[in-house]
Amino acid sequence: MKKISIDPITRLEGHGKIEIFLNDxxxxxxxxxxxxxxxxxxxxxxxRPVEEIxxxxxxxxxx
Amino acid sequence: MAKLKLxxxxxxxxxxxxxxxxxxxxxxxxxAEIADIVLWPVATDHKYEExxxxxxGAIDICLINGGVRNSENEHMTKLLRAKSKIVVAMGACAxxxxxxxxxxxxTKETVLNRAYRETPSTENPDGILPVQRFSAQEGELxxxxxxxxxxxxxxxxxxDYFMPGCPPAIHQVAAVVDIIAKGDLPPKGAVxxxxxxxxxxxxxxxxxxxxxxxxYRPHEIIFDNQKCFLDQGIICLGPATRGxxxxxxxxxxxxxxxxxxGPAPKVHDQGTKFLSALASVIDSxxxxxxxxxxxxxxxxxxxxYRFGLAASYLRRKRSNEKN
Amino acid sequence: MxxxxxxxxxxxxxxxxxGADLAGTARIKYLPNVRPVRVMCSGRVEPxxxxxxxxxxxxxxxxxxxxxxxxxxxxxxxxxxxRYSLLKRVLEQFGVEDDRVRLEWVSASExxxxxxxxxxxxxxxxxxxxxxxxxxxxK
Numbered sequence: 466m467k468k469i470s471i472d473p474i475t476r477l478e479g480h481g482k483i484e485i486f487l488n489d490x491x492x493x494x495x496x497x498x499x500x501x502x503x504x505x506x507x508x509x510x511x512x513r514p515v516e517e518i519x520x521x522x523x524x525x526x527x528x
Numbered sequence: 529m530a531k532l533k534l535x536x537x538x539x540x541x542x543x544x545x546x547x548x549x550x551x552x553x554x555x556x557x558x559x560a561e562i563a564d565i566v567l568w569p570v571a572t573d574h575k576y577e578e579x580x581x582x583x584x585g586a587i588d589i590c591l592i593n594g595g596v597r598n599s600e601n602e603h604m605t606k607l608l609r610a611k612s613k614i615v616v617a618m619g620a621c622a623x624x625x626x627x628x629x630x631x632x633x634x635t636k637e638t639v640l641n642r643a644y645r646e647t648p649s650t651e652n653p654d655g656i657l658p659v660q661r662f663s664a665q666e667g668e669l670x671x672x673x674x675x676x677x678x679x680x681x682x683x684x685x686x687x688d689y690f691m692p693g694c695p696p697a698i699h700q701v702a703a704v705v706d707i708i709a710k711g712d713l714p715p716k717g718a719v720x721x722x723x724x725x726x727x728x729x730x731x732x733x734x735x736x737x738x739x740x741x742x743x744y745r746p747h748e749i750i751f752d753n754q755k756c757f758l759d760q761g762i763i764c765l766g767p768a769t770r771g772x773x774x775x776x777x778x779x780x781x782x783x784x785x786x787x788x789x790g791p792a793p794k795v796h797d798q799g800t801k802f803l804s805a806l807a808s809v810i811d812s813x814x815x816x817x818x819x820x821x822x823x824x825x826x827x828x829x830x831x832x833y834r835f836g837l838a839a840s841y842l843r844r845k846r847s848n849e850k851n
Numbered sequence: 852m853x854x855x856x857x858x859x860x861x862x863x864x865x866x867x868x869x870g871a872d873l874a875g876t877a878r879i880k881y882l883p884n885v886r887p888v889r890v891m892c893s894g895r896v897e898p899x900x901x902x903x904x905x906x907x908x909x910x911x912x913x914x915x916x917x918x919x920x921x922x923x924x925x926x927x928x929x930x931x932x933x934r935y936s937l938l939k940r941v942l943e944q945f946g947v948e949d950d951r952v953r954l955e956w957v958s959a960s961e962x963x964x965x966x967x968x969x970x971x972x973x974x975x976x977x978x979x980x981x982x983x984x985x986x987x988x989x990k
Contacts, residue, residue, distance in 0.1 A: 466666055466667060468666075468667055471575075472575060472576055472577075473569050473575070473576065475569045475570070475571075475572065475573045475574070476569070476570065476571060476572075476573065477570075478542070478543040478570070479543070480538075480600070482671075484667075484669060486664075486666035486667060494666055495664070495665075495666050497664065497669055499669065499671055501598065501600055501671045501672045502540070502597075502598070503597075503598075503639070503640075503643060503658075503674060504540055504597060504628040504631065505628070505631040505634070505639035505642070505643060507639075507642045507643045507647050508631060508634050508638055508639040508642040508643065509628075509630040509631045509633060509634060509639070511642075512633070512827060512830060513630075513827055513830045514745065514826040514827050514830075514831075516745060516746050516747065517786075517827070517830070517831070517834075520783075520786060521627055521630070521834075524542045524544065524626070524627040524628075524694065525542060526542050526543060526544075527541075527542040527543045527544020527545070527546075527547050527695060528542075528543040528544070528546070528547055528570065633944065795899075796899065796903075797899040797902055797903075799941065800897065800898035800899040800901075800902055800938070800941070801897075801899060803898045803934065803937050803938060803941060804897055804898055804899075804934055806937065807930065807933035807934040807936075807937050808930060808933070810933045812933075813919070813926070813929045813932070815932055815936070818932055818933050818936050819936050822933075822936045822937050822940060823940075825937070825940070827944075828937065828940050828941045828944060829941055829944035829945065830944075832941065840902065841899065841902035841903050841905070841906040842902055842905060842906055842945050842947075842984070843906075845944070845945055845946040846945060846946035846947060846982070846983075846984075847946060
């Protein structure tokens, strides 16, 4: 089985990777889209004052 | 002059620094004039493979934004360091860890649990967490290892220049491109694209003698939008923050500073420097009253170290189970 | 081997350092874990010094100065109180136990008090165990 990796996926915000597996006939058998990125906003916004959240979560994506 | 080879990369960032470069508008033409871009995920389609095949030092200038959150960030940061003559840590995340550095108040396990199991919008009945290696029937899939501690670029590789800001102000990006075009770079280790004064020094809001009996949150006060925030008891990180941003928050947007330009010159730990400045304005000599005034500050570490936690002396919250 | 904490002590020049001197000349015995650093005033102790001590491997930090009202610079120690109060809140969020940092007033005539403060503090830090500040960065 042959594998084609597209790493990184470009011209979008964030990190992404696509792995394409080809079967012996050269056709696509399966494709995996992977997001190797996590920063943890879900957690670290906890404990921050509510009025500060708009100034924090704007850094989720700057694009 | 031969054209420079320029790489722009994002690690644990948000892409805002890349957009700051794009926001120079016709300034991009100048970049195209002096440099060939060999990597810039937000705008061009170069792959990691191409970088790995390059000779060491083949890239003239590399602008890295985003800190080190996982093993891919670390690998790419180290790879680009080896391939580049000059590395610039661009933006608050690369410079100081930035907003993602706030995760250093938690452990890797609690962050993963929250994101993949506990959030109300997540459906994950089997409680599956990301694994580094996964054997699919077609072959093995590998994602980067998620680290317990976010680090700024300089904690992982040797950095030549630091360019602060979240994001760096557009006029400063243009100024740095100018410096690079002229080959007029300062001594190694310098902070570029910023001033050598504090934000307070450059702020045009009139300041009076600071004496504060109460710290206010925004909903607790109707403040005078001409006067200094700190004078009115509103926390503003201006005294401990490097200037050069053009006072885009304090003057232009009527918002107190949160310190994205990093510590003032010759300061290492922005949070404690601000702590000192803030403690000095408290108008009391009575320990009990001081304690009650101080207790009005909702989130000292999250505020004083908003962008600088990962670059501070302690870098993260201490946890007994696992450091 | 039992754990012997490393403690950095910031002693103000005018009162506490003289107090520690007096403890010595009076041959008062006290625990040897505190490494004294003489500063001109407890107000000279920037909170970043405390952070740096922990990051460099200290298990505890002791700050001592003149009693309130007795400061050689009139109000240096009041500034210390304000910073200390805020620093304590910051340290709590960093997960640094309350007993690892202590502010005490020791005058030049209180050699016995200095010895007592050190003994008490060392015992508390000993009970907490090592801080492992230098190991904070393990992945």
